[in-house]
Amino acid sequence: MLSTRPPTVWIDDSHAIVRRGMAACLQQADFVVRGESSALAPAPVAAGLDVLVFEYVGPTLRRAVRMVEGRTTRLVATVRDVNEQAVRELVDAGVGAVLPHGTLTPESLIATLRAVVAGSVALPGDLLARLLLHVTQTSSLGPAGLNPRERSVLRLLADGMDTRGIAEDLCFSERTVKNVVHDVLTKLNCRTRAQAVAVATREGVI
Known part of the structure; x- marks a missing residue:
């Protein structure tokens, strides 16, 4: 049974006004803001935390990855x-979404976090194009290729659908969708869903 509790968030940014603005937006959208920090100090309490929003500056990526490991x-x-x-660096580390400060709005913040909580990924179109250039040199389809079910799931991922939406569209259980996604990531030698979509697009699979 799916949990109906409000999603929990920790917000990290070097500017207090940015942190508080993000917190206010998310609280109005029924997120629970568990705390805030600058350069991940104080360290977020990861236990039971759904999303860690952090500012990508210098070593913060490595710290964030270590904090949520496992x-x-x-x-x-x-x-x-x-x-x-x-x-x-962000895609290779498994970050679920990237939000450029220059285009960040309350609406995009809320929509992105909701998508991430639902199991989707969120990369702006220009970032996806850059990712496609990157994975051209780092990933390739395995010799076995992808079966029709895996391609169907990938197409829906590319359309921005989350795990629940894909399950409903294909009449699968959510567990089945997660298993298929795992198989796709393995075959494509990818760490994230966004990376898998980029590889499959390059190869003409979707």
Whole structure:
């Protein structure tokens, strides 16, 4: 049975006004803000935390990954300088969503976190294009390729659907969808759903 509790969030940013603005937006959208920090200090309490929103600056990515290791907490990065290196590092680390500061709005913040909590990924179109260039050199389809069920799930992932939506559309259980996604990531040698979509798009699978 799916949990109906409000999703929990920790907000990290070097500017207090940004943290408090994000917290106010999310609280109005029924998120529970568990705390806030700057450069991940004080350290977020990851136990039972659904989403850690952190500012991508220097070593914060490595710290964030270590903090949620072995947990179901999803990572969402806010980025001030969106460049190719940042995109590569964030995607390779398994970050579920990237929010450029320059285009961040209350609506995009709320929509992105809801998508991440539901099991989806969120990359702006220009970032997805950069990711596609990156994975061209780092990933390839395995010799076995993808079966029709895996391709169907990938197409829906590319459309931005979350686990529940894919399950309803294909008449699968959510567990089945998660298993299929796991198989796809393994075959494509990818760490994240966004990376898998980019690889499959490049290969003409979807």
